[in-house]
Amino acid sequence: MKLKVCGMKYNPKEVAAIAPDYMGFIFYDKSPRNLVGVIPTITRKVSKVGVFVNASIEEILKKVSLHGLQMVQLHGQEPPELCERISNLNIKVIKVFGIADSFDFSVLKPYEDVCDYYLFDTKGKNPGGNGYTFDWEVLENYPSTKPYFLSGGIGLENIDEVLTFLYRPEAKYCYAIDVNSRFETKPGKKDIEKLIAFKKRIDDEVSRR
Numbered sequence: 001m002k003l004k005v006c007g008m009k010y011n012p013k014e015v016a017a018i019a020p021d022y023m024g025f026i027f028y029d030k031s032p033r034n035l036v037g038v039i040p041t042i043t044r045k046v047s048k049v050g051v052f053v054n055a056s057i058e059e060i061l062k063k064v065s066l067h068g069l070q071m072v073q074l075h076g077q078e079p080p081e082l083c084e085r086i087s088n089l090n091i092k093v094i095k096v097f098g099i100a101d102s103f104d105f106s107v108l109k110p111y112e113d114v115c116d117y118y119l120f121d122t123k124g125k126n127p128g129g130n131g132y133t134f135d136w137e138v139l140e141n142y143p144s145t146k147p148y149f150l151s152g153g154i155g156l157e158n159i160d161e162v163l164t165f166l167y168r169p170e171a172k173y174c175y176a177i178d179v180n181s182r183f184e185t186k187p188g189k190k191d192i193e194k195l196i197a198f199k200k201r202i203d204d205e206v207s208r209r
């Protein structure tokens with residue numbers, strides 16, 4: 001199971017040192033985690049993901065090239081055509097869908113061939129980083145075989161539920177766990193001890209299987 005730590009602003013080097021698979025950097029000026037400046041050099045073993053909300057392709061590509069991003073995460077109402085244009089440039093695309101109490105999975109169809117991963121997050125007041133979970137049972141109706149990131153309100157407090165979920169049939173295509181605000185001492189500053197403890201629980205469970 002892969003791990004993505006999102007919303008890096010103040011201590012990305014410390015986070016990289018614990019070797020998550022992905023680190024997410026937010027390029028959305030209404031977020032308190034919006035990254036201003038340049039990402040410091042981190043190990044190549046960690047993939048850098050740029051997170052955008054309804055940004056233009058020009059803006060996205062500018063950030064990809066400035067920061068050497070390997071992936072983009074599209075967190076707004078980006079159309080499939082935009083995903084396709086980015087994907088055609090050999091940049092991996094994660095398309096995000098917010099889930100409330102229910103979800104119409106037919107909206108995934110136009111994205112099936114134009115993105116690499118889905119990310120299911122809690123639909124809330126903000127486009128992301130809302131800090132609470134959605135009902136993961138909704139994923140029982142997941143109709144696709146595309147790998148997805150499970151996101152929204154995941155923290156050390158609910159690690160047992162996450163581990164239980166991973167044994168459920170709907171977790172078959174769950175590829176990664178995405179964490180963010182539940183691991184912060186302030187928006188954008190990650191709590192390294194908590195991240196280490198969480199990563200250990202996930203890694204231990206995976207090696208026990």
Ligand SMILES: O=C(O)c1ccccc1NCC(=O)[C@H](O)[C@H](O)COP(=O)(O)O
Pocket residue numbers: 006007024026028031032033051052053075121122126127128129130131132151152153154178179180181182
């Ligand atoms: O975190 C933000 O501030 C944010 C703002 C706008 C778009 C996306 C954002 N975060 C993206 C993520 O991938 C978060 O990890 C995801 O929303 C889950 O966050 P949380 O509920 O805090 O775990």
